[in-house]
Amino acid sequence: MPLHVPEAPAPALRSVLTALGSPTAVREAPTPSLRSAPGPVTPELPLPVHVLEGITATGAPATRLAGWRFLIFSGEHALAAAETRLTPDGWAFAHFFEGPYIASTERALRQAESLPQAYQPRLLSIPGLYMLTLWLHGDCAADGSTGGPRPTDLLVPLAPAPPGIAAHRPHQVAELLPLLTRRVTPTAPPLMGSPA
Template identity: 65%
Template sequence: MLRPSPAPAPALRSVLAALGSPSAVREPRTPALRAAQGPLSPELPLPVHVLGLSTASGAPGAAAATEQQPPGTRLAGWRFLIRNGDRAIAAGDTMLTPDGWSFSHFFEGPYVTATERALIQAEALATPYQPRLLSVPELYMLTLWLHTDTEADGATTEPGPDDLLVPLAPAPPGIAADRPYRLADLLPVIGLRLAPPPLLGSPAPA
């Protein structure tokens, strides 16, 4: 059961304007959007949070951060799935500028399909969740973040102890896509992937 947080109204308006006036935005439409027949609708806004390198890699205080607010997590934007008929064919991203929320770009590809699939699976869960996205740029990794506080502002970065992360395909090697992990269980795994290699000549960790 999903209870999305409402997106800022200016963010939605910017995506609607980009869909309605393609020539008014710098970024061109994707091939799927250009070929689409019928109306295009931006739906299910998801706040996109970015996990910083220092948070996941075991920097001082990072262990405690998995149970509290990760110091390296920040809101990067809002993403809207662009639906044509009965499926999402692309996504539209917005970003916060000095003048407020503005359209950023359209894109398509496997993460659009994987996001829609993960949302459908999460909708069938008995526990209510607030859907978000959590990105780990250093690993080219994107997850669906299922937040247990369904009344929270989607812009807040503080996770709950029972929050889930669902890695979206394609996921990094060794991390299964399309299955839920407890946030506190997956963050250490991400941290190991992001940890810098030992210095030449230094002993390997026990």
């Protein structure tokens, strides 16, 4: 099924286009592949980036919108990404970057297109585990910048994934969140002098 990519705010897209048109911004970016792109580059596949702020054993996970990420394509493949963030003056370009999450995101999006159900793709960052997932939201008409993961939404860990979590394997939120909860919730050490 085709993915229903949410529409990014127009100012976010404009800020990325302005940065791509700035020789200084591109030259100073830590992205050799962007600087040496053989032809024109275009920002595509805007994905809202949500940060998981709290995982609890009960209740819905708390998330917040951190920005919009655009994959930067040269030809048929993404070679970098541009991130935007919300400032008091509106959406602004934050930075260009490259690395393993670019190809991993592209791969996960291709995998998601082959699923039998339509989804709205988003990114979900889990800072406590240094983990990024492709979040496939089941409500394709939803505002991509709001809402949290539903139990039946899918999370696809991107590579590199934390040890013990398989990259590119879709998990329902209800299946993966309990595992993540155990990983990020510190266990209290036993009290001194108490029986073990």
